[in-house]
Amino acid sequence: MTQVDILILSNGPGEVTTWVRPVVKALRQELGDDRSVVRISVVLSPCSNASGKEAAIALSYPEVDRVQGAEHFWKFLLWGKTFDNWDWCDRGVIVFLGGDQIFPVVIGKKLGYRTVVYAEWSARWHNWIDRFGVMKAEVAARVSQKYAHKFTVVGDLMLEAAGREKEMLTPNSSLLTPDSALSTDLIGILPGSKAAKLTQGIPLMLAIAEYIHSNRPQTKFVIPVAPTVDLQTLASFGDSQKNPFVETFGFNGACLIVPEDATGKALLKTTTGLTVELWQENPAYHLLSQCCICLTTVGANTAELGALGVPMIVLLPTQQLDAMRSWDGLPGLLANLPGVGTPFAKMINWLFLRFVRRKGLLAWPNIWAQEEIVPELMGKLQPQEVGEMVLDLLAHPEKLADIRAKLRNIRGESGAAQKIAQIVSEEIDKSWEMGKN
Template sequence: MLDEILLLTNGPGELSTWVPPVLTRLRQRVPGARIELFLIRDQFAAGTEQTKAEALQLDALSGRSALFRRLLERKTGRRGLVLLLGGAPRDAVLLGRATGYPAFSYTFDARAHHPGLRAVLVDSERTRAAMQARGVNPARIEVVGNLVVDALHEAPAVAAPAADVLLLAGSRPFAARYLLGFLLAAAEQMAKARPDLRFAWVRSRLLPEAVVAEALEGGLAKELGGVGARWVGDRLQTAGGLEVLVLDEPQRYAAMRRAQLAITIPGTNTLELALAGLPSLVLLPLHKPEMLPLEGLWHWLLSGPGLRSLKQRFVWRLAARLPHLALPNLWLNERVFPELRGVFSPAEVASAGLELLEPQRARDVRARLKRLDAQPGADKLVEYVLARC
């Protein structure tokens, strides 16, 4: 029987979709184990993940400083395991070496491997093949399934008012400040052509009230053609008079199953939308490219004073080289969800959204999404790691 389980995660997507189904099963299978989550926030984090993680059934919730202290402690002789659910594999390996526990990781990314891991657990044969192509020992790769499927299936049944078009401005403050007003302006344009449409903003619980207030003022969004809005009861009313429902985050899965279209940005949410079968328009606005976080060392190298124009050029070149933005597009290697990247207007977003609402186009997208064929993974993942400790 294990004495301790140490989990590590980083961003809002992993915290919402990967951690809960795994944690639930670990509690069921190893009820006496102490479970600690190290929340190692990086440049992609919203900054408010701590509050969300506090609602989980954990014995301890820690950050980077506590992780460093644990790395310096002596081994206790207890039995345990380390499991990375988002973040840098080296953190799991270092923690495993410090504690003497075997270290595992779960990933969608074929690049996310470290030779110090006991095994890397992946979502699909596609990821396994890509990882093997990068030289990883096949014996150290195990296909367990897709944890986002578990999250979708196990989400509490929370009722949501009906909406035709969902607006997802993300959970990161830097994006929401600009994007919410931009999406509201696109919704106004769509409503002019289709007055019958009902719109809803899916509000992330990771967004602080101050950020929401700033976003609704519309000051930053107006630079991109966006609009402000005000609260009218529990709804928003845009500057142009459009009423927009506001859905709490737990309502998002119910809303996805009833909606006709989502307008969103890249991230785990594109996979949630795909698995829910909802046609979606994915946006990467590059009006302010210097605001975007970058992966790895590039983020820190290009964040110094006087490097704004250099980062802008770097982001533009990087965006041009990316074949796809949305996870389902990457996995299927085709543009199932239409994508807009670069500098574009709310009117262009509205036009692309209205096109995706056309019945034949929507049917085609839904049919192509079925090829994802993702399977649940939490049961197999937990069974695998417990059997090897």
């Protein structure tokens, strides 16, 4: 059998870990692991949230054969040539898992490949895309009947990623022993992965953790460390000598403790004696699903927690006005320009705070629901105020249960990766049929 190419188009860190990872696994299960028959390539497009390590992460997946980084994308889009001048089979399928939905249209025409798009909330270019796998039926319902045959409801890829993680992970953390899980409240801390967010996020969230722990000593805390951040860098944002914002939140600092035993977990230890475990396995869905609540910043974290049904409080401190640089589109590009990005970021965020922001519509679950399901706190946040909100939720578990129920109601079903793999298989068959005619 002649070889078939499957080209995955993706972009940011969230898409690479929560969409690409489960889909390539499902594709190998559906189509086999013989690389002389099916070859899987990943091409990344630019993303304002990217860390630069997305290509390495994608290449680490054993199901993937080759990866091209985002820095070479525009040449590929315009001329159909990869940086390493990859060869392409006569037949193949492009699978869109992040970026702009026009990309598979253009690249599909250049390579002569069938196109499959995974669409969470909107589907475009119905006339030129061959198949759509959508998260919910509502996406397909907005489409003209003449294109309805192209649409299949596949469910939620994030739920699929979380489910696979639970199956694969063998808990080895002291936080995850049965006795510990039942006798303590586990709170996740997700301060982000970029320096602009970590500068405020680490000292603020650790100060909140200290306040909660002083009032509820049985509470434990964990930081799922982003794969793009090393421990020393993370710890530096809790060091008052390296981060001036440590004192802004009345926090006295934290130090990194790395155990000599390779099986142990690294910790951040604050001056009050509180220890926060640093969890480096990724994705951390099994861990997060055991958290009673999480403190997080805006971004992909809120989507992942929403998919897992984990209650959260979303924090947007404004003590540092240029911290939020993760906007989509032109604002995000301007805010991240070398040299002049900081003034643009301050101006964009000032305009946003002054004129644009609508309460309750910044975290992804709130955007999906068009109402405030999870609390969003913006402003010159203080640890005690946020800590009191967390303590109130912990003291009233029915409030947390209500948030969990609402989060589950707004997401799609699981099993999306296998359904997408089945669609790809069908499109491969169609490409062969068209070749015979």
